[in-house]
Amino acid sequence: MKNSEIAEQFELLADLLEITGANPFRVRAYRSAARTIDGLASSVADLLKSPDFELTSLEGIGKDLAEKIAATVELGVLPALAEMQGEVPAGVVKMLKIPGLGPKKVAALWKELGVTTLEDLKAAGENDQISQLKGFGKKTQQSILEGLLQVEEAGKRVLISIARHAAETIAADLLLVTGVLAAEVAGSCRRRKETCGDLDVLAIAEDSNGAMDCLATHPLVASVLARGETKQRVRLKSGLELDLRVVPKESFGAALQYFTGSKEHNVAVRKRAVELGLKVNEYGVFRGEDRVAGATEEEVYQALGLAYIPPEMRENRGELEAAAKGMLPKLVTVADIRGDLHMHTTATDGVNSIEEMALAAKRRGLEYIAITDHSKRVTMANGLDADRLRAHWKKIEEVRAQNLGIQILKGIECDILEDATLDLDDEVLAEADWVLAVLHYGLKQPREQIQKRLLAAITNPHVDAIGHPSGRIVGGRIAADIGYDEIFQAAAEHGVMMEINANPSRLDLDDIQAAAAKRYGIPIVINTDAHSINGFDVLEYGVDQGRRAGLTAADVANTKPWAEFQKLLSR
DNA sequence: GCCGTTTTCGGCCCGACTGTTTTCAGTCG
Numbered sequence: 132m133k134n135s136e137i138a139e140q141f142e143l144l145a146d147l148l149e150i151t152g153a154n155p156f157r158v159r160a161y162r163s164a165a166r167t168i169d170g171l172a173s174s175v176a177d178l179l180k181s182p183d184f185e186l187t188s189l190e191g192i193g194k195d196l197a198e199k200i201a202a203t204v205e206l207g208v209l210p211a212l213a214e215m216q217g218e219v220p221a222g223v224v225k226m227l228k229i230p231g232l233g234p235k236k237v238a239a240l241w242k243e244l245g246v247t248t249l250e251d252l253k254a255a256g257e258n259d260q261i262s263q264l265k266g267f268g269k270k271t272q273q274s275i276l277e278g279l280l281q282v283e284e285a286g287k288r289v290l291i292s293i294a295r296h297a298a299e300t301i302a303a304d305l306l307l308v309t310g311v312l313a314a315e316v317a318g319s320c321r322r323r324k325e326t327c328g329d330l331d332v333l334a335i336a337e338d339s340n341g342a343m344d345c346l347a348t349h350p351l352v353a354s355v356l357a358r359g360e361t362k363q364r365v366r367l368k369s370g371l372e373l374d375l376r377v378v379p380k381e382s383f384g385a386a387l388q389y390f391t392g393s394k395e396h397n398v399a400v401r402k403r404a405v406e407l408g409l410k411v412n413e414y415g416v417f418r419g420e421d422r423v424a425g426a427t428e429e430e431v432y433q434a435l436g437l438a439y440i441p442p443e444m445r446e447n448r449g450e451l452e453a454a455a456k457g458m459l460p461k462l463v464t465v466a467d468i469r470g471d472l473h474m475h476t477t478a479t480d481g482v483n484s485i486e487e488m489a490l491a492a493k494r495r496g497l498e499y500i501a502i503t504d505h506s507k508r509v510t511m512a513n514g515l516d517a518d519r520l521r522a523h524w525k526k527i528e529e530v531r532a533q534n535l536g537i538q539i540l541k542g543i544e545c546d547i548l549e550d551a552t553l554d555l556d557d558e559v560l561a562e563a564d565w566v567l568a569v570l571h572y573g574l575k576q577p578r579e580q581i582q583k584r585l586l587a588a589i590t591n592p593h594v595d596a597i598g599h600p601s602g603r604i605v606g607g608r609i610a611a612d613i614g615y616d617e618i619f620q621a622a623a624e625h626g627v628m629m630e631i632n633a634n635p636s637r638l639d640l641d642d643i644q645a646a647a648a649k650r651y652g653i654p655i656v657i658n659t660d661a662h663s664i665n666g667f668d669v670l671e672y673g674v675d676q677g678r679r680a681g682l683t684a685a686d687v688a689n690t691k692p693w694a695e696f697q698k699l700l701s702r
Numbered sequence: 703g704c705c706g707t708t709t710t711c712g713g714c715c716c717g718a719c720t721g722t723t724t725t726c727a728g729t730c731g
Contacts, residue, residue: 156714160703231720233729268722318731331731359719362729374731376718389716394731401715412716585722 132176132204133612134168135151139585140209141165141199146224147215149234150241163191164394168200170448172647173616176204219260222248223297229278231271239264250508253279287373291672292635294320294327296318297351297367302332304349305375307442308341312380317390321442323675325605330373339377341361341496347377382414390412394445396440403435403451403452411435439600443678463657463687465671470689472501473544473598473630473658474568474666478523480503485530485539491664493537498693500566501542502527503598508546509571515543517559524562538693540564544598549573551580554595560655564700567630569598570611578612585613588619595700596628596656601638605674607636615644619651628654628688628699634674645680654688654699682691 135211139685145161157465163387163561167189186197194514203209219241224251226237240246243264244255252275254263254393261272296317305314311334313491315321318331334342347355357364363375378386384637388399390413404411409418415425416434424434432439437454441462444450453459474488475481483491492500504523505514515523524541531539546554549572553560568588570581601617603610622629629648632639635651636658640648648655657673659666684690688699 154703155703159714164703191704195703231729235728266722270721274721329731362718364719384715390730390731392713397731398715403717410716632707 132174132207134171134175137175137200137203137209138165138169140203140212141168142214143224144209144212146234147212147229147291147526147531150219150223150227150238151215152234152238164196164200167191170446170643170645173652174614175200175538177614177616179204179561188248194357196609208626221248221249222251223551225249226252228282229275230281230693231274231278236271239266245666249279249282263564269569272587277384288328288606289369290635290674291320292669293369293372294330297369297371298330298332298373301349301351302334302374303328305332305334305342305345308336310338310341311336313383314342315387317376317387318392320391320558321391322445323672323679325635325641327371327677330367330371332373332374332375333383333390334377334389335380336377336382337379343375346373351448355628367655378413381422382425382699384429384431385411385415385425386413388428388431391442391445393446396445399447399451399696400435402439407435443675447681454623455598460681460683463673463674463682463684463690467684467687467690468657468670468674469497469692470499470538470563470593471497471542471659471661471667471670472542472596472656472689473503473632474500474661475504475512475544476502476523478519479514480508480662485527485534485546486533487532487664488661489535489537489539491667495536495667497537499538499696501543503542503565503567504544506545508548508554514546514554519553520559521562525596531532536632542567544569545594546571547584547588549576549580550585551584553588553591557591557593560591563593565596566591566594567596567598568594570600571604574602574608574611576611578614581613582617585618586621589625591628594627596630597622598630598658599637599660600629600644600660601639601641603637603639605638610639615647618651619648621631621650622653623651626699629659630657631655631667631676633657633659633671633676635669635672638672638676640676640680642676642679645677645682649680649682649686655682655686656689657687658689 142165142442145158149158184194186200205699223241226232245251246255257270261267262269269450281554302316305311313335315333316332319327336342339546351367352365353368354366366372401411409416415422416431418498424430429439438457438459440450440454476485505512507514527539527541541563543563544567547568547570601610633647639685657677663669
């Protein structure tokens with residue numbers, strides 16, 4: 132059973148408890164447990180097999196939750212959940228997805244109107260029954276009916292690449308408004324999460340009207356959902372929602388900190404403040420009535436005795452403790468990257484030649500690249516067999532001979548076949564400078580077979596790295612079921628690197644897995660998988676994912692100068 | 703349900719906005 136599946140059950144139970152009016156702190160405990168489990172690098176099912184592992188050693192998990200988690204793993208279902216599901220109809224839980232409907236209102240609709248499905252809810256709204264309920268009115272009824280339409284579209288998060296473009300465009304346009312002194316993207320987008328559910332932008336202005344009018348009439352905006360003195364919420368034409376918050380200069384740092392989140396990080400920050408006799412809100416850090424910090428994020432953290440925590444690390448995964456001890460890692464940056472070890476050319480499904488790719492990479496300041504076209508299994512992409520590959524490598528040698536001022540490795544993106552053999556023979560792979568082994572097919576195989584395949588690649592003496600290890604497509608194809616501990620263990624032993632594929636649809640390894648790989652001491656390569664000269668653009672997303680994982684330049688193999696990277700190859 | 707140098711009870715982060723109220727509950731982030 133996967134951690135995400137366990138977490139889902141605890142989240143669902145929390146919803147059910149909330150609707151039935153349980154103690155909110157108890158509900159929070161279930162939600163926090165769900166998050167903790169979801170954030171673990173190793174599977175709980177595996178951890179429980181180890182005799183010296185105690186679930187209660189995890190933050191926020193006590194005796195009761197530990198037992199419930201163990202029971203869930205053992206039985207495949209959380210017993211308390213099954214019980215509660217008998218009490219609350221599934222349709223009632225679905226109503227929580229409608230914006231503006233929380234547990235209290237949902238309970239009222241269910242208990243007082245007998246609404247148990249979204250269809251019932253629609254009918255009740257159309258028959259004007261909802262507005263009759265205490266605490267509801269015409270507007271709430273209308274917003275529920277509109278919300279129902281959205282729910283069909285809901286649950287859709289957008290890729291970071293799309294989110295950033297929209298948020299940064301709007302922030303740049305706000306900056307042009309007279310009286311707006313600053314405009315910054317905040318929220319999950321600033322934390323560089325791989326997907327964003329909504330956007331947050333923060334602006335400095337004494338008077339919020341100019342900025343809010345600009346946003347209300349912005350070409351990307353479809354409608355204004357709410358507008359107050361300091362806060363405005365709009366829906367973009369793309370369907371994404373965006374919050375704008377306008378604050379005075381002296382509060383900007385505090386507001387940026389608050390608005391960047393994550394929610395869990397902020398809860399931990401405020402808890403720490405309380406322990407220090409301080410109070411943190413979006414206006415500043417206060418001791419009693421006195422504001423002691425607020426203009427910059429740096430001083431907010433400083434006031435709490437913390438080093439500045441980069442946005443990418445703000446997930447309450449230990450960053451506060453590290454910041455308190457001055458032990459935060461110096462995160463890798465795009466400027467640190469000196470090589471790119473995954474790209475394609477016209478030989479398979481790329482659109483540019485070897486020479487064009489090499490020159491484009493050089494223009495971007497890279498010292499070395501590996502050309503890694505597909506192997507023959509990927510017929511769709513015109514994958515290379517041994518003969519074509521050797522001919523392709525010969526062309527690479529010819530381009531090398533032109534001395535373009537960049538090192539070009541003869542590489543291959545070699546498929547790991549469903550039967551745990553490699554798509555090309557060892558004698559061919561032996562001639563390569565760089566072998567990136569990947570899963571493309573049979574991703575739904577059981578974990579045992581997936582592991583067998585990955586281990587076959589890792590133990591092959593010619594394989595240098597595993598590319599996009601899980602094969603997932605964000606918001607699309609589900610990840611292969613990998614037991615990361617075994618795979619990382621083997622990779623560490625055999626000196627095989629792990630890729631963070633920078634394509635925003637992949638970002639694979641993800642942040643949690645990359646952090647785990649680092650703990651195993653595995654060199655990580657951040658590659659673009661470019662299929663054209665513009666394909667190098669995605670590098671920043673891969674680096675951001677690495678930063679979320681807490682990677683430093685030393686953790687990333689392709690930050691090394693060519694001479695040093697070369698040594699890694701001749702291991 | 704968790705947690706503990708105010709420790710086994712009684713706390714648990716904080717504020718804006720909306721709609722329904724007429725002083726506030728609910729929802730959201």
